[in-house]
Amino acid sequence: MYLIGEGRKAYLDFIKNVPIQAFFFFMSFVFCHxxxxxxxxxxxxxxxxxxxxxxxAAAVASSSLFADSVRENVVAPARARAFQKYPSTNGDAxxxxxxxxxxxxxxxxxxxxxxxxxxxxxxxxxxxxxxALLSAINAL
Numbered sequence: 001m002y003l004i005g006e007g008r009k010a011y012l013d014f015i016k017n018v019p020i021q022a023f024f025f026f027m028s029f030v031f032c033h034x035x036x037x038x039x040x041x042x043x044x045x046x047x048x049x050x051x052x053x054x055x056x057a058a059a060v061a062s063s064s065l066f067a068d069s070v071r072e073n074v075v076a077p078a079r080a081r082a083f084q085k086y087p088s089t090n091g092d093a094x095x096x097x098x099x100x101x102x103x104x105x106x107x108x109x110x111x112x113x114x115x116x117x118x119x120x121x122x123x124x125x126x127x128x129x130x131x132a133l134l135s136a137i138n139a140l
Contacts, residue, residue, distance in 0.1 A: 010069035011120070017062040018124050024055030025132035026139075033140055059128070063121045070117045078110035079103075 031048030034040035082103035089095050104111075 006073060007069065010066055014062050014066040014121070015124065017058060018128050021055050021058045021062070021125070022128040022132045022135075024051050024058060025129055026135050028052035028055060029133055029136035030139060033136065055128075055132075059125050063125070066121065067117065070114060074110050074113050075107075078107045082106040 028048045028051035031044045031051060032040075033048075034044055085106060086099045086102045089099055
């Protein structure tokens with residue numbers, strides 16, 4: 001499995017960025033509430049939105065690096081093996097369909113690993129947002 005084997009470094013790099021995302025979302029929630037004093041103003045909303053966008057950008061950048069690593073090391077080799085074993089045909093639609101199904105069936109392990117990676121990305125993003133929201137509620 002990729003996350004246990006050669007993907008540990010990419011996964012740990014992804015996990016290292018989750019607290020940064022949580023910090024940006026925490027600051028966003030605090031400023032959108034009106035700061036620690038609770039006096040909302042337009043400038044505080046703008047700063048809160050900027051922090052929220054920075055948190056979203058950090059989440060997208062971190063997730064895309066991790067997903068690219070998985071694509072290069074899991075999906076691409078599985079796809080190459082599937083096309084080597086079941087090459088494309090330019091003939092009948094039924095033969096093409098059978099080859100297509102066989103290639104997808106041959107890549108089922110890679111698909112399961114991609115599913116686990118997407119699940120990990122979603123859970124980490126949700127944990128960052130929930131942690132930031134609970135911290136903001138406690139701080140206010």
